[in-house]
Amino acid sequence: MSGIKNLLQQECFSEEEYKILSVLSVCKLNAKKSRATSILVFVQQNESNFLSIVEVKIGENKEFKKKRSWLLDEFKSIDVKTNKHEFEFVTDARYQFASILLNEKQSFLTMVYKAIQKSPLINNKAIFKNIPESWKVDDDFVVDIQSSKKQQNDEISSAIEFDEHKELSELEVLLETDSQKWLGKDSNSVIRNADKFIEYLTSNLIELDGANVESILTSKAEEKVISLIQIIDSAIDEVECVERTLNEYEEIMSLIRESMEKMGEKNSMIEIANKNNLKLLQELEKLISQLDIGHIHQLALTETDLTTIKGIQAAKDSGKVLLNAISADIDPALIRLSAVQDQRKRFDKWKSKFCSTITRHLNNLFIHLGNDLGEHQASTVEIKLSKHNHHKELSPYQELMHLLKVMDMSSYDALSKVYTGSLSKVYERDLRQFFEQAKYNVTKNHINDELNVSTSSKTKVQIVKVPVYGILGIPKEQWSLILVDTNERKRFDGILEKVLTEIDPVALNEQIFCINFFQLDALSPTLNVKSLPFAVTTPNKETTPSLQPRKINDEVRKMMGELFGILESELLSFILNYEKLDPFYSLYVFVRLNQHVMTAQDAQSFLSMTYASVLVQVKRNFDKFMQLQLQSIQEAKVPKRSKCGLLCFVENFEEFAALIEGIFRKSERRTDLDKWYVKIVDAIFQAINQLSLEHSKTPSQVVKMENYHHMHSQLARLKVTPLENLKKEAKYRYNEALRAYVIKYFGRPLEKLNQFFDGVQNKVSQGIKESEISYQLAFSKQELRKVIAQYPQREVKKGLENLYKKVEKHLCEEENLLQVVWRAMQEEFLAQLSQYEEFVARCYPGSMIALDFTIDEILSFFSEIARSH
Incomplete structure (x- = not known):
């Protein structure tokens, strides 16, 4: 059946979609002949693993055609009908088939049974009827040898039957007839004597072979064979001749091939040599261009003239050329060349000479600028910080300073120290004089202060100790007597703003100059001259510069701290001295200095950091001033x-x-x-x-x-x-x-009346009805009249007048609360009277008992007393 499987797999079922598990040849149940009319194919879908049985019809031209198919979960029952060719499928309809061979039926239905029982994809499992227990075992069922022999013969017969290109010979027809005789219905599809059947087939096969040999050895066939052999011999001779010719050609071609290979190797070596020569020439030209310095530049490096603009420009250009030559990217192998070593020694010599000249010239220039007095201002004129022109004088040497930083770091550091040392003296002198001018302007109109101004290097304004004022806890008289005029404080605030405004541009100009001139924004000097910021713009000295967004590093702050080391101490001295004069000055300083810190263009600049440091101290003084206020209140x-x-x-x-x-x-x-x-x-x-x-x-x-x-x-x-x-x-x-x-x-001015009604209230709370209160002896109508008679109108008015005088004696005139308190007492008295009238109405109804005065009369008493005073 393997042949039928392969044929079905090719024609009906694609290997990519289906896998054939088993096939079964069947016919109609009532057919008289045993020839199969259709085939049941048990297949599995490769992607979904669904199992199904397909009926394939065999046409008249031996072609296959799918007739119908069933999924295994469609079967409701399968009747096996043991030891018979028939079996039955029941779905929505009933299908009856008869198998050609019993062992095929058993193999097919056993596989279907195991698939239904073991498949997790089948929910409704079919019921198998009349199935033997031996078919249910897990191992493959065993077929006896005779059945196996019969199955093989049947497959041979099926294969012969399906071959449409061959016709049966007479002997094959005879063999088929004998096979049908042996395999007829009388044998019940079982071969009873397999050995005898095999001997019969063998004898027939020998007879057929003999007949074939005899037919070949006939006379006519022999002549044809001899003629065929002669043709083959002549063909062999021709082939040998062709082979000899090809061998000769191959020997000639091998000689030519060897000659061509040698020529190719020679051409390749010549090409490699040319390429190497070109590369060597390029490297040498590049090396020469990198290390060559013209005669003009050599003179500028060795005989540097820094006294003229032309000489300074020539020094800049030559320095760039030398820096490019020193920093040239040369292959390490070329550096070992003696010519390169000699040239680099010349570079070192020129660099040493060049750096020495620049260092000596700038050193002298820095010292000279340190002796500059600037625009000196007398101590009596307007507050103004001296201005200097050293930035303008030094700007032409900025690029030379950058080159020096790259070429000779030790000389650069030495020049930086000379610059800070010389200019710090200038700024120290200017700042001391500047703050003396500010102190003079603050104190020149102060009447009660005595200033002791000294001209020594550590001059501080000493202020004579004055009484403490501006403190909440001191008497009002002292506060008013020694309170400083507000205009004086505003004048101090204006002078402080002038001081800070004068310091700002000077410090920021110096910071920008130091960053540009000493290249302080470069954290690590580079040897690539193209990356050096040689172009520099000198800010206008009359305007506050706009600080470029550069990183202000510790090196910048260190240099500025050395140049303006006295700034913080002088500013603190100026502030603290006048805080002693007037504690409120600390508040003005706190606000003004904070404003300058918050509006700084660069929070990391030296000036901002200095102001912030001073602001910390000022904040402490502010807190101390406020704490003094708290302490004065508590004391x-x-x-x-x-x-x-x-x-x-x-x-x-x-x-x-x-x-x-x-x-x-x-x-x-x-x-x-x-x-x-x-x-x-x-x-x-x-x-x-x-x-x-x-x-x-x-x-x-x-x-x-x-x-x-x-x-x-x-x-x-x-x-x-x-x-x-x-x-x-x-x-x-x-x-x-x-x-x-x-x-x-105020209390209760009608005290006895209050006591009377308190007793009434107690009785009511004890359970006595309000209408029965008048029958109590102590609270009768007569007793109520006696109590009321003790408070005539005249006595009540007199008591109110005395009360007004007492209140007037307690209250001060500043707050004007006398009328407020008097109105509150009036409302309290009216509330008590209303309560008395309510008690009389509830407990003594119809008694016609009333006070000697009315509410309107009481109101007139209060008003009259208030007006009279």
């Missing part, structure tokens, strides 16, 4: 006057806040001030509570009421967002103090 004492009135720090806070707000308006350090505001106001609240208990004549409620009222008014006018909560707290504390004062000093 404040109550005034010894008869009326306590406003405490000193509460009175001073208004003017203190106005001064502070004028200084810090639109300042970036507003948050620092707001933090201190919260601390100071909180300290004021605590001090009010503490000191309110210490005054001997003024009630604590009055002290709290007046001071909290004043603080609430000040905070409302100040409108500082972080103080909003404290403003609300001041309002709350003021109301609480007012309510406590009214309750304590």
